[in-house]
Amino acid sequence: MPEFQEKAPLLHREVIAADIFRLTLHAPEIAGAAHPGQFVMLQINDGMDPLLRRPFSIHQVSAGGNIQILFKVVGRGTAQLAGVLPGHHIDCIGPLGRGFALEKKDRLCLVGGGMGIAPLYFLARRLLQTGKMSEKDFVLLGARNREELSIFGDEFSELGYTVQTATDDGSMGHHGFVTELLDPILPVMKRVYTCGPFPMMKICADKAFTVDVACQVSLETHMACGLGACLGCAVTGAAGGYLHVCRQGPVFDANEVAWTR
Ligand SMILES: Cc1cc2nc3c(=O)[nH]c(=O)nc-3n(C[C@H](O)[C@H](O)[C@H](O)COP(=O)(O)OP(=O)(O)OC[C@H]3O[C@@H](n4cnc5c(N)ncnc54)[C@H](O)[C@@H]3O)c2cc1C
Numbered sequence: 001m002p003e004f005q006e007k008a009p010l011l012h013r014e015v016i017a018a019d020i021f022r023l024t025l026h027a028p029e030i031a032g033a034a035h036p037g038q039f040v041m042l043q044i045n046d047g048m049d050p051l052l053r054r055p056f057s058i059h060q061v062s063a064g065g066n067i068q069i070l071f072k073v074v075g076r077g078t079a080q081l082a083g084v085l086p087g088h089h090i091d092c093i094g095p096l097g098r099g100f101a102l103e104k105k106d107r108l109c110l111v112g113g114g115m116g117i118a119p120l121y122f123l124a125r126r127l128l129q130t131g132k133m134s135e136k137d138f139v140l141l142g143a144r145n146r147e148e149l150s151i152f153g154d155e156f157s158e159l160g161y162t163v164q165t166a167t168d169d170g171s172m173g174h175h176g177f178v179t180e181l182l183d184p185i186l187p188v189m190k191r192v193y194t195c196g197p198f199p200m201m202k203i204c205a206d207k208a209f210t211v212d213v214a215c216q217v218s219l220e221t222h223m224a225c226g227l228g229a230c231l232g233c234a235v236t237g238a239a240g241g242y243l244h245v246c247r248q249g250p251v252f253d254a255n256e257v258a259w260t261r
């Protein structure tokens with residue numbers, strides 16, 4: 001798979017909610033090669049702090065050679081990234097890793113929790129562009145509250161998906177876990193794609209397994225290099241041994257993963 005390193009100018013910075021940002025970067029080589037579920041490693045500044053690049057899913061690509069990332073501030077690197085202003089350049093390596101498998105047209109359900117929504121938007125668009133979705137396909141979105149979720153429901157429903165939402169505080173959609181929304185629709189689904197917190201994906205994987213529905217999961221681990229060199233991203237595989245999330249993933253068939261953590 002082709003990988004590129006580009007000094008990408010930041011074109012646009014959006015504040016989506018408290019501590020949640022969406023950046024648009026002009027990175028034509030990465031945009032041209034990207035597949036949903038792949039990620040980029042960003043060098044947040046030219047100095048030594050933070051020393052290591054940070055991984056972010058590709059949230060969207062556009063025909064003009066732009067990529068978007070959607071992120072939440074959780075620490076030093078993301079706080080600095082949130083402060084980068086349009087006009088500055090960010091060093092990006094990508095597209096990296098193995099993305100979602102886009103199979104023949106099936107009944108689909110995309111399940112995103114928190115920032116796990118980020119790669120699912122690129123997936124939803126690519127499924128539409130390649131004629132692999134229908135309006136009977138579902139997108140289930142979960143977050144802590146309405147503020148974190150509000151724009152995404154509209155963005156997915158504008159693509160033609162049937163969207164349902166769940167929030168921890170009940171301020172939008174179902175009051176509870178997004179995985180509870182799966183129960184009534186899962187028996188008619190053929191495939192689930194999910195990205196979000198590990199426990200959420202584990203529940204999706206368990207439920208899909210129970211009714212024999214294919215399930216792909218996008219795992220998040222700490223990544224020092226993102227390039228297969230440090231072996232810091234290993235998780236235990238269902239067949240024993242380790243899976244290296246940066247090269248063999250981040251997307252796996254749910255049955256490849258040992259769901260113990
Ligand atoms: C393949 C991949 C795709 C990702 N895509 C996105 C995305 O689209 N949007 C987004 O907001 N975030 C995404 N992340 C997570 C993002 O990389 C981390 O939030 C970021 O690296 C944190 O950097 P920091 O310097 O701000 O935090 P740090 O100061 O390094 O850490 C702050 C806190 O966050 C925890 N943390 C840091 N990195 C991770 C991680 N990878 N997994 C779990 N916990 C972590 C630390 O344990 C610590 O508690 C992705 C991670 C991976 C591996």
Ligand code: FES
Binds near residue numbers: 231247
């Ligand atoms: S992050 Fe270094 S090998 Fe995966």
